[in-house]
Amino acid sequence: MSTETATPLSSKRPAPRASLKKRQHGQVRTALWLILPTMALLAVVIGYPIVSAVVMSFQKDAGLDPATGMFVQGGFAGFQNYTHWLFQQCTSASGTVACPPGSLGAQFWNAVGVTFLFTVVTVVLETVFGFWMAIIMNRAFKGRGIVRAAILVPWAIPTAVTAKLWYFIFATTGIANAILHVNVLWVSGEWSSRWAIIIADTWKTTPFMALLILAGLQLIPDEVNEAAKMDGASTVQRFWRVTIPLVKPALMVAVLFRVLDALRIYDLPAILTSGGGGSGNATTTLSILVVDQIRQGPNSASALSTITFLIIFLVAFIFVRFLGANVVRTQESQQKGTL
């Protein structure tokens, strides 16, 4: 484990500066050897697949060439796979044409829209409800432990099971319609299927949000709130002027985590609405589109997954660069208790 032989005790004594330097040098070497295996493993399980996905995305998919009717074995495609998705260009006997409605290629922008719709609506709902839950859990009352235990239950249930559970709740003759005294076709309606996903996702992930916000709330010293109270600030004023600014770093990190996670949403729409929902693609997200495409042409699917990855990367970049979500620093200061 350690290549650094322990610094002999005697060497610590004579020249403090030299030993400090030596020690730091030793630490760098030790750190390198300790971190290297993890980085190497990550390179194998993430780096390699990502690079090969990018390489694949510039290759043609094997199949019948529509122009000649001959079977072609791939070859360099340039940006053809990307333009296929971004500009809905399909190849046919007469060259490049717009993808026919209903084909996977024609669904790209719809999938982008659905993915962002889910992301924005669920994250907003989860932030609002999560904040509420966190504020309640931050108060002292009997039975607080029970609430804390209760909110861990949705988090612990696998998403696949969550999807099946809500599929049952949202069944035509299920409990949701019975309680609401309505007859909504939750799984096959255009917007009702989207709401089904949003409700199930909010149920499943709000607890996680609440816990992250709670961690931020607990770092606000009581004195700050007391002082604001003394100065005559109302509850509302204290919330917006004291709580929000102080909890903002933790909140931004929580929102960032959730946004990045929501952008790759797959399990819920794949199981709850069988990937489609509504007339067939009301709940088709980018991840679902990639999986649908894999068996029809992995290289084209790679281009789509690369686009998905770039979208997520771009959103993360915007969050960190412009909205000041500093994950590493926020968590370090949370650890030290100085936010």
Added chain:
Amino acid sequence: MSAIAGPATTQAETSALRGERTTTAHKVGRRKRRSQSTRTIVSAIVISLWCLLPFYWMIVTSFRDVGYTFDTTPWFTHFTFDNYVTALSTNLGNHLGLALLNSLIIGGVTTVVCLLFGIFAAYALARLDFRMKGIVMGVILGASMFPGVALLTPLFQLFTSWGWIGTYQALILPDISFALPLTVYTLVSFFREMPWDLEEAARIDGCTQAQAFRKIILPLAAPAVFTTAILAFIASWNEYLIASQLTTDATQTVTVAIAGFTGSQPHQEPYTAVMAAGVVVTVPLVILVLIFQRRIVAGLTAGGVKG
């Protein structure tokens, strides 16, 4: 250790003390306080019900006779264990029992591998001083943000050509991709809280750095390591996207088994049996999470685990 829970309780105690003082001082304040605490209790009940009722409904349905699937009585009626028998039987082409074993093996191996690698990296990141630390942390965090589909397309082709579809390693390797960053991240935040003075003391007493780590720090870190293991295991247990594409019946995981659960009638969802299967898959996790509640909350908030 529990960085989050620790200050929380003391804070709660002090605010409770202060509450007493104000109530004796001011009558108006008392009334206001009482109405606030009533509202808090009501909110707490609403939150708990919202979180628990769907799960409760799953349990109630799982014990209900299949003929009364859509009965809306809110408590146990037409009680039966048949659904559990159906859920675990292989007559209808379901393999829940096998899937449980598969998920256990895949989750177990993933967790052990991640801990073996992650502990050392986390130790270095939490304990040692070196440049590039921020970058390494950034890379590890960024790695956990990759969408599963970005790994899936190349892996699908790769594993198909290697004949790996339907093997355990075809699922363990992708699982490591999200479980390892999670492991390192959670461990780093736990390790920062360790009493490192003890390590110094051990080294002054003549231990090498490796010995000090093994004999002093590792035993102290056992709870943190255990919590991290639970989080990594749950993450792997819950994975669906990659498992749904890279498994066969023989290596199916629980999430895939539940999603594809078939009943005796085509086009008719066997709701009660699926709920029973869901309970079988979920209850061990829920019990585990509730037992180690405090630690898991600390781990979750420290590492920012995905849901």
